[in-house]
Amino acid sequence: MTAPGGGVYLDWNATTPPHPSVVEAWRAAVSSGWANASSVHRAGQRARALLDEAREAVAVLLGFEPADVALTSGGTEANNLALVGLVPPGATGALVVGGVEHPSVARAAAGLAARGVAVEVAPPAPSGRVEPAAVARALAALPTVAGPRVVSLQSVNHELGVLQPVAEVAALAHRSGALLHVDAVQGAGKLDRSAWQGADLVTMAGHKLRGPKGTGAVAWRRGVRLVPLLAGGAQERGLRPGTQDAAAAAGLAVACRRAPEHRAATAAVGPLRDQLERELVAAGARLGIEVLRNGTSERVAHVSSLAFVGWRGAELCAALALEGVAVSSGAACSAGTPEASAVVAAVAGRARAEATVRLSLGETTTARDVEVALEAFRRVLARGPAREP
């Protein structure tokens, strides 16, 4: 597909282009659903109906009840609400987090630790998987404290695409009396519900499955008690005060309903991803550049994390951007300063992380996109790195 500004977009894990049917519903709802959903009048009821439909669609996608879903501004807020909402200020508890979690989980956990909550990190294996045995060891290391025991593990890693052993971890978490939170931001709409089977709380974001940015949700098993992060009104089951964006919710609902289509089309890009990897390894070999795959465990079909030894991933990304190819160097770019991927560093070491580029394909990626990207890679790699890494 052609990205805004032109060129090839291979950064679907960062965000996806909103689907035309999402845009249509969203745009229509900007005009028809702008009222305050808390108002009793007819306009308010219209906005409220859009929110109800969105919660219903999220509930169907995730396998929870609509009454047990709160809409949020995205994955980051949903993850914070899930974790901090379980152990709010003043409360005690104990938490295990996977060692390759997104910063919205890892930093929320660090914040809890700074507040005196017992936090253990379950480190990943070199394969990229957080093995159940590592979670069991982390659980065993937790002190016995009052309050909830919680395990947080993502369904699929955002940088490596590696699938995490959620069902096994759910079983062992429950055996030790802990709740399981699954960050399904990269899994919802890409995997079936078995990818978060057994979870007591699940979080998702609309923009990763072609919904609007600024939409997401947390769903919980009946009986799980969460406390809101903000003080205010009683919107979203009392968990998320503030006037809701019913128009964005209308777009989210459509994205969730078309998730099976998104899932099938995303899985179908596997051969293109494999071709990209194969030809990049071959191009590297011709130029004397070792190209190594990060995360060797079972993974989703659309993601590739590759280290180009001797290169800096950020530099390679920037050079590719000039060629019109959008990829990422793995980590969030804060204030325009790319940092090496913490995920790859945890799995394969810092040097590999600094040399890494993530390519993520999606529903509309074509064979031609892959050809164009490969040509750009070959040109950039042939020029050599601008400076020693």
Ligand SMILES: Cc1ncc(COP(=O)(O)O)c(C=O)c1O
């Ligand atoms: C696994 C994972 N969790 C959480 C998030 C945060 O989601 P959002 O960008 O909607 O806040 C992301 C975003 O990249 C993610 O990949």
